[in-house]
Amino acid sequence: MSDDTLRSVDIERSSAGHYVARNVRGGSIPIGTGGDDSFTPVELLLAALGGCSAVDVDLITSRRAEPSGFVVKVTGDKVRDEAGGNRMENLRVEFTVTFPDGAAGDAARDILPRSLEMSHNRLCTVSRTVETGTPVPITVAPSTGDA
Template structure:
């Protein structure tokens, strides 16, 4: 992969079941097992799915009018079954968006359904990746099992 396409985060353990996720721009978010206010990995997945489409839709519709309300709810069921193991089903992204009265608001309202469809069909990297079922490789770094003691 070229540097133009590569995306990455680093996850560092802070204590049992608690981690900090960092991006290359210096941002961070806490992640954990759901025993405190930290986001769980599933919640971060849901946020990524909704956030990706939200960014697409916001950029498209806000060119026409600034929304008076813009919220996104992402839901799904975490299940375990014999064939698929632990996974999410029934993923739904619900947008509640309102624009001001007037010609600009009308243009934004007209653009909303199309922008939602464009994001779903081709723009949102996250939901496209989930829907297409991209394989995930798990690898152990060379020397990661060695002793650190003297």
């Protein structure tokens, strides 16, 4: 991997069941088990699915007109079964986007369906990765001993 393609986050335990994800730019997100207002890993997955397409669609449509409303709802069912283990099914990303009246708003409304299609079929790395089923190996780094 090169510096141009590599993406990473570090996740550090802050206490039992509480973690902080940090990116290379200094941003952080608390992660938890659902016992407080921290996002759970599944909620972060849903946010990533919706957020990825939201960025794509917003960048395309807002060139024509600033939206007067922009909401993305992402849902899915968490299922557990003996054969497949825990996973999400029935994932759905739903956009509710409105634009002001006028020619610019009309242009943004006209491009909205195409922008959704472009995001889904080509631009959104997150949903495309989920849909293609990329393997995720999990390993343990070599121990350097306790400090």
